[in-house]
Amino acid sequence: MTFALEATNLGKSYGRHEALIDCNIKIPMGRVVGLVGPNGAGKSTLLGLACGLLEPTTGSVTVLGERPGTSAAQLSRVGFVAQDTPLYPDLTVGEHLRLGAKLNPRWDSRMAEERVRQLNLDLKRKAARLSGGQRAQLALTIAGAKRPELLIFDEPVAALDPLARRAFLQNLMELVADLELTVVLSSHLLSDLERVCDYLVVLAQGRVQLAGPVEDLLASHYRLIGGREELDSLPPGTEVIQAEHTGRQSTLTIHAPSPPPASATVQAQRLDLEDMVLAYMGRAARAAGEGWSTPDPSTPEPVS
């Protein structure tokens, strides 16, 4: 089976600093993947490895079944938009489209021109004179017109206001529906990711903390609120991700294979994506702060 992105014991060090450690993930095709984690977690490093911009220090990575960046054919299957939506400031919108057509064998001119028209982008305007939102939209148009099978974005919406962000994400979803793409999107904006992503990878301290289909992850995580003693013994297979105690009451964030048994004294609540991600990031930060190595993630198998 071919995965959109498959990392096996993947690691990347910059000098003595380990930015990505023993990363094992299998991202199925056709997903919209949210890559989240705190600053310095290793997200850009992972995306750089996936695009062939960086070489692994250990392990291996394949993208669409091939080593990244090994051939022009492989490069044309992947679209990458780096963190600062790089464009040529002195080139106009029209010149960007003409350059895209020259450089990309599968360039879809009709689609690029139609999107530029829909976005009301002036073909004669230089990139330097576009707003942040317009630049992001142009970068998305160029990446989509390459007709890639995998589109990778490193924090595409970070600098955009909420309206521009919403418009960008809506356009991205239209592109996904039209082209049947796999998208990997890194962002700190969990509410945005919750709206568009159906697969999640949480990175922290250079390690994968959690990965899997959003639906499965949300269905297997709970918040338990109840007496400290009652919450001392949990069903087998339950993993406590985070525990908070106030007096005799405890609040636990757990990963459990099946819903916790109903009880009059213990309340079980579903988590939203943000609470779940924050619990894993908090656990990784505590483990690092206390000098432990982060525990192995309980990574649910991806759905193929």
Ligand SMILES: Nc1ncnc2c1ncn2[C@@H]1O[C@H](COP(=O)(O)OP(=O)(O)OP(=O)(O)O)[C@@H](O)[C@H]1O
């Ligand atoms: N070229 C480099 N040389 C040395 N260290 C680097 C280099 N690039 C990244 N790092 C370090 O590697 C770690 C991971 O960085 P990376 O940019 O991958 O994190 P990130 O999750 O993308 O962060 P952010 O959310 O802040 O963009 C950080 O500690 C960073 O300082």
